[in-house]
Amino acid sequence: MKPRCGYESVTNKKSIRIIAELEELKRRVSAPPAQLAVQLRQLSRRKFPEAEALIHFHEALLFFRAYPHSASVLKQVEDILKTFDRRVSQFRDAHADLSPFDDPEVSGIAGTSVTSNFSYAIVRWLVKKYPTQISIDWGWLEDDERFGTTMPRFLPLLEEDAMVEAHVPYRDWLRAAKGRANELVWLIARFESLQISDKAKTELYDSLKLHMRWEFKFHASRTGMRLPVRKIFFHQTRLIQRRDISLAAELVSPPIPWKRLSRAAGERILDMARETSAVRYRELHGFTYGDSRRMLKADLGLGIKVFVMGVPPEHRLPLRAYHAALIFKNGIPVAYFEGLSLFERMESGFNLYYTFREGETAWLFARILRLMRQLLGVTVISIDPYQIGHHNEEGIESGAFWFYRKFGFRPVRPELMKLALTEEEKIAANPAYRTPSRTLKKLAVGHLLFEMPRGKLRQEVSEWDRFEVRNVGLAVQRRMARDFDGDAHKLRAHSANFVEGVLGRKGEQRNTAELHVLESFAPVLAMIPEIARWKPGDKQLAARILQAKANRDEALYLKLMQQHEPLRAAVIQLGSSIGYIGATSNARLKSR
Numbered sequence: 163m164k165p166r167c168g169y170e171s172v173t174n175k176k177s178i179r180i181i182a183e184l185e186e187l188k189r190r191v192s193a194p195p196a197q198l199a200v201q202l203r204q205l206s207r208r209k210f211p212e213a214e215a216l217i218h219f220h221e222a223l224l225f226f227r228a229y230p231h232s233a234s235v236l237k238q239v240e241d242i243l244k245t246f247d248r249r250v251s252q253f254r255d256a257h258a259d260l261s262p263f264d265d266p267e268v269s270g271i272a273g274t275s276v277t278s279n280f281s282y283a284i285v286r287w288l289v290k291k292y293p294t295q296i297s298i299d300w301g302w303l304e305d306d307e308r309f310g311t312t313m314p315r316f317l318p319l320l321e322e323d324a325m326v327e328a329h330v331p332y333r334d335w336l337r338a339a340k341g342r343a344n345e346l347v348w349l350i351a352r353f354e355s356l357q358i359s360d361k362a363k364t365e366l367y368d369s370l371k372l373h374m375r376w377e378f379k380f381h382a383s384r385t386g387m388r389l390p391v392r393k394i395f396f397h398q399t400r401l402i403q404r405r406d407i408s409l410a411a412e413l414v415s416p417p418i419p420w421k422r423l424s425r426a427a428g429e430r431i432l433d434m435a436r437e438t439s440a441v442r443y444r445e446l447h448g449f450t451y452g453d454s455r456r457m458l459k460a461d462l463g464l465g466i467k468v469f470v471m472g473v474p475p476e477h478r479l480p481l482r483a484y485h486a487a488l489i490f491k492n493g494i495p496v497a498y499f500e501g502l503s504l505f506e507r508m509e510s511g512f513n514l515y516y517t518f519r520e521g522e523t524a525w526l527f528a529r530i531l532r533l534m535r536q537l538l539g540v541t542v543i544s545i546d547p548y549q550i551g552h553h554n555e556e557g558i559e560s561g562a563f564w565f566y567r568k569f570g571f572r573p574v575r576p577e578l579m580k581l582a583l584t585e586e587e588k589i590a591a592n593p594a595y596r597t598p599s600r601t602l603k604k605l606a607v608g609h610l611l612f613e614m615p616r617g618k619l620r621q622e623v624s625e626w627d628r629f630e631v632r633n634v635g636l637a638v639q640r641r642m643a644r645d646f647d648g649d650a651h652k653l654r655a656h657s658a659n660f661v662e663g664v665l666g667r668k669g670e671q672r673n674t675a676e677l678h679v680l681e682s683f684a685p686v687l688a689m690i691p692e693i694a695r696w697k698p699g700d701k702q703l704a705a706r707i708l709q710a711k712a713n714r715d716e717a718l719y720l721k722l723m724q725q726h727e728p729l730r731a732a733v734i735q736l737g738s739s740i741g742y743i744g745a746t747s748n749a750r751l752k753s754r
Contacts, residue, residue: 195232206242213262221517228491229397246385247273267516270441272385275377278443282367283450289350295377298346302373316352382437389493395465404524409569412528420460428454431469435488438495448486451477456715462529465492472715475675480682483716505723505730508540538720541614551606563605571610574627578608628738638685657684665701675712690732
C-alpha cells in the first residue's frame with residue numbers, strides 16, 4: 163500500500179530528493195556497510211522540511227534496524243532513532259502540519275500520540291499499565307444521549323440534567339466527581355466496580371464510543387519498541403526473494419524448534435503485542451484476549467522469533483480454533499498472523515507491517531505456515547477474499563492475488579480459476595503485461611485455497627472448495643426459525659439435551675467452560691442426520707472433542723477433530739450446502 167505520506171503528498175523538492183535516496187537505500191540492503199554508514203550519517207545531519215520526509219527516514223531506519231548489515235550500522239541506526247522524539251517536537255514547536263504522523267501505516271513514531279475508540283479490554287489494560295499517559299478526547303464524543311443514559315450509574319443526580327436539558331456539560335460532572343484522579347482511570351474503576359459480567363461491562367462501555375488519547379513514551383513507540391535478543395542476524399547478501407521459495411517444499415521441511423514460555427514471559431509478549439497494535443490503531447482478538455499461560459516461542463531462523471498464542475475458553479470461537487502470532491525480526495515487531503482452523507483447514511491472515519514489506523515476505527509467510535502445520539496439523543490453507551483485495555484497495559494495489567497465486571494457491575470458484583489462467587497466458591506471452599485493477603477486483607471476490615499434495619499430484623478440486631463456516635451458522639439460524647420460533651434459548655437447550663443423550667453423556671458434571679462449549683457446539687451436532695447411528699468409538703471421540711474445546715489450548719481439539727471422519731464429512735457438507743435439513747427437526751416437532 164502507498165501511504166498517504168508518500169511522494170504524492172510531498173511538495174518540497176528537497177523532500178522528494180531525500181525520499182528518493184531513502185528508497186534507493188532500502189533497495190540496496192546488501193550494499194557495503196561503509197557506504198551505507200556514510201549515507202546514513204549524511205541523512206542524519208539534514209533538517210527535514212516536511213513531516214512526510216521525516217517519516218520516510220524513520221521507516222528506512224526501522225527497516226535497517228530489522229535487517230542490519232553490521233554491528234556498526236546497527237548502532238548508528240539505534241542512535242539516530244533515539245533523536246526522533248526531539249525531531250517531532252521541533253515540528254510541533256514550528257506549528258508544522260503533523261497530520262501525516264496519524265496515518266495508520268506509519269503512526270506510532272516517538273513523540274506522537276494516538277487517539278481512537280479502543281475496546282473496553284484494551285482501555286482497561288492501558289489504564290492498568292499506563293495510567294498517566296491516557297486521557298479522554300472529548301472532541302470525539304459522538305453520542306451525548308448515550309453518555310447521559312449510562313453515566314447516572316456513577317454520577318448521582320445526573321438525571322436532573324441529562325433527562326431534560328440539552329447540551330449537558332458532562333465533563334463538568336465528571337470533573338467534579340473524579341477529584342484529583344485521571345478521569346479515564348476513574349471511569350474505568352467505576353466500570354470495574356459494577357457487579358456484572360465482563361461481557362456486559364464491555365458492551366456498556368463500548369456503547370459510549372469514547373475516544374481516548376495515548377501519549378506513549380519511547381519504549382512503547384514503534385521507534386523504540388524492542389524484544390531483547392541474544393544474537394543479531396546481519397544481512398550481508400541479498401534478501402530471499404519470492405522466486406526462491408516453494409511453499410510445498412517448505413511445508414515438509416524439518417521441524418521448527420520451539421518451547422513454551424512461563425506465564426510471566428507470556429504476559430510481557432502480550433504487552434508488546436497490544437502496544438504494537440494500539441500505536442497502529444489496531445486491535446487483534448488474539449492479542450487483546452491472548453492466553454499468557456499457553457504461549458510458545460519458535461525460532462524460524464535468520465533472526466526471526468515467533469510467539470504463538472491462543473485465547474482462554476471464554477474468548478474462543480464456537481467452532482474454529484483460534485491462534486495468533488506476533489513475529490519479530492532481530493527484536494523488531496515486523497508482522498502478525500491469525501489462523502482460524504477447523505479440522506485440517508486453516509483460514510490464514512498474514513499481515514506484514516508496511517515498513518518491512520520490502521523484506522523477506524514470501525519466506526516468512528511460508529515459514530509461518532510450516533509452523534502452523536507442525537503445531538496444529540493443518541494441511542489446507544484458505545485465504546479470505548479481503549486478504550486479496552475484496553473491499554480492500556490495499557490488496558488490489560499490492561497485487562496480493564499474485565503473491566498467493568505464485569505460491570500455488572488457486573481460486574475455488576471455476577469462473578475465477580478460468581480468469582486466472584487467462585491472465586497467466588497473457589503474462590507468459592508478454593512479461594511486461596500487468597493485470598488491470600478491474601481484473602484483480604474480479605479475482606478477489608472468491609477464496610483462494612492451497613492443499614498439500616497427496617502423493618505426487620495436487621488436487622484441482624477439493625472437498626473444501628465450497629465450504630464457508632458462515633454457511634454452518636446460517637443453517638443453524640434457519641433451523642432455529644423453522645423449529646424453535648426463532649428462540650435461541652430453546653434451540654440451545656434442546657440441542658444440548660439431544661446431543662448429551664446421543665453421546666451417552668447425560669447427567670455429567672460440567673464446569674462453566676464445558677457448558678458453554680456444549681451450548682455452542684450442540685446446535686451443529688444436532689443437525690447431523692447420522693449422529694445417532696455413529697459407532698460407539700465415534701461418539702466417544704465426539705465427547706472428547708467437546709471437552710478439549712473447553713480445556714487448555716485448542717491444538718488438542720484440532721488434532722482430535724482431524725481423527726473424526728464422520729464429523730468432518732458432516733461439517734463440510736453442512737458448510738458447503740444451502741438449506742441443509744437437520745437431524746432433530748422431526749424430533750423437535752414430536753417433543754412439543
